[in-house]
Amino acid sequence: MIDTLSHLPRPPAGAAELADRFGDLAPPLTARQAALESARCLYCYDAPCVNACPSEIDIPAFIRSIQQENVQGAAQTILSANILGGSCARVCPTEILCQQACVRNNAQECAPVLIGLLQRHALDHAQFSEHPFQRAPASGKRIAVIGAGPAGLSCAHRLALHGHEVVVFEAREKAGGLNEYGIAKYKLVEDFAQRELDFLLQIGGIEIRHGHRLGDDLSLSELHQQFDALFLGIGLAASKRLGLAGEDAPGLLAATDYIRELRQSDDLSQLPLAERCTVLGAGNTAIDMAVQMSKLGARDVNLVYRRGFAEMGATGHEQDIAKANQVRLLTWAQPQEVLLNDQGQVRGMRFARTRLDSGRLQSTGESFELAADAIFSAIGQAFDGQALVDPLAGELKREGERIWVDQNLQTSVPGIYAGGDCTALGQDLTVQAVQHGKLAAEAIHTHLMRNAEAA
């Protein structure tokens, strides 16, 4: 249990009711709905939706397969581009990706084909008697993947497909990364992340070793010597800090820590409930946190952001989810002081009102207090500096605090590749991480095979 929130009460609702509240946010299409929706696809050529998909799924092709009652073929088309297509179908912000680009989302029609739900339909209903991808003959090459999140798993699968042996090192008990520990429960329900993982591993040639953390018991230098290539998919493990006094007081917690606990909980009624809850931030994690606390039974949930709605990282769709769950979105206010009670526990927060002055965020001089039983910080993730401490790791070129990679996902150190949130390339999205892993695997494969030929 989360020690820093142990003084809080438990949700009044029972486990069964809470489980119900955390059910699928976007229920799957029925067969009839899928048939109707797939018929709406115009089967574009050089389709804008594909262009907008970071993982380059051939969307018109898979939708046409659905329309022709070939869900198996549809699923294979999706998985060949994105082995985590099932979770992407659920967590992708399609409203700013494929569905935003859909030609039916024009001003005359304003009704994109529901690509995400169709993708889910295909993958939910495909029944493969064996893993749909068969491995190439063994290459004799061994590759280490650090981090079993979407980037690492995608990379591992593609490498295994090409006949390589892959060892995945994962710090946590379960593989899956944010799909397992970080996504709102109502987006990826039940044990979907683990089922998807099991399916992915069926290709063979992938060994996952849990409990190993880079900078702890893993050294980049040693791995570099032991394996033919390395892929870093270590994400952004640290939560950014507010830099305020009282930040470690009971009642103040990183939203990601709470969400991880919630996702692993078998009984939601045993979670600490912040009846008056404040969430700091404006990204999807902030929304996920606020909405989940609301679903647990909080009566007063405020999401506070220092800028305006237009600048929010969360999409309009996400903001709508928050509003539909009675979350109050407060803008133009930034944390000023953590307010504590006599026992040193969080009782609220003082905010400074802000405004833009010549493009710079300024305090207006006004402030207000917001009572809260707990405050959850979701102001962004940061690089875990502890991960890259050995001498070789120190050689990795950085871009900002993240790892620099070229278009082939190779770092500045030959033989070491990286992808996903730990790199600065592209967007911080699951689907982007999957694409990184896939492209890195292809680059590694090309590189190793070229060397093998030359030898």
Added chain:
Amino acid sequence: MADLSIEFAGIKAPNPFWLASAPPTDKAYNVIRAFEAGWGGVVWKTLGEDPAAVNVSSRYSAHFGANREVLGFNNIELITDRSLEINLREITQVKKAWPDRALIVSLMVPCIEESWKAILPLVEATGCDGIELNFGCPHGMPERGMGAAVGQVPEYVERVTRWCKSYCALPVIVKLTPNITDIRTAARAAYRGGADAVSLINTINSITSVDLERMVANPIVGSQSTHGGYCGSAVKPIALNMVAEIARDPETRGLPICGIGGIGSWRDAAEFVALGCGAVQVCTAAMLHGFRIVEQMQDGLSRWMDSQGYASLADFSGKAVGNTTDWKYLDINYQVIARIDQDACIGCGRCHIACEDTAHQAIASLAQADGTHKYEVIDAECVGCNLCQITCPVQDCIEMVAQDTGKPFLDWQHDPRNPYRVAS
């Protein structure tokens, strides 16, 4: 409002929308409901000699579009399976109750003079307005020498038509089968036999689909199937062509035509009238949606006629016939070129890939900085085939624009490139 009433081959009706001889007109109950809904006439489902036909189960199947809309419909039902006496009694009652509506009786008996001589007075005694000879039914009945088996032999068509004209005083409409090579041959035969009108098309031999699990075509009867008669929206183009063929045939000039085949809207009906029909018959659309469809058909047709300044059907009947001609009379020098309305274009790329793969490589796909594509017609390559306009999902996005070529009208008969040209 325009006057929709008609007089077709001497038969008066308050509007040109008649129900075709088929299940919707099988008995008094249905026909009364049809008249209550506003249909201008019905052709009573085909009567035959007793004992009445026996039908199988199941009977219908369909060709579906992507959204499960019925594109085409298929049936293996025979003529009426009720006794002649019941049908005649009901026809008499209905006609008496609905004197202003056209009530035509469809007939099919063996190709024997005595058979026709026997049934015609009985039918005439009902007070009906006319008879329609079912020479078109393509399934079941031809195996017994009736229906399409008659319609496919011009001599039989002429002979039976003549018998009917001699043994009864009613207008005789000959219903033609499309399962022939040249529809005009059958129409001419009917004309020679003295027919007052022809109606077409009857259904087309068809198998709509195959059940791939059971390996049997649809509709399934036990573990077997048989071909049926195809109708519905999909057959409209075939029917329109056959109507036009007859309408512009000098040998049958003036022969009234009742159009049948895939009519489901006022616009469909207007198209048949424009190609020379004086009335139309509807079946599949009513079978799919009920008799109420006639309300929108009447309302739509009369409003459109008002907008065009047509006071009656006669004002535009046959107006498109003169513009329907043989290929050899078309203007070789006429040229259209596609023009894409870039504001309406949604960027689906269908015009490009269709033209690029299967036509004339006349639509360029220009990659834009944001990853999308812009599509532009290459005028010099465009032959004006209409393919891009057809595959474009946006109404009016692609326009085929007539070009001023500066060349005079020239048909193939006079084209210097034609080695068999007519000497000028």
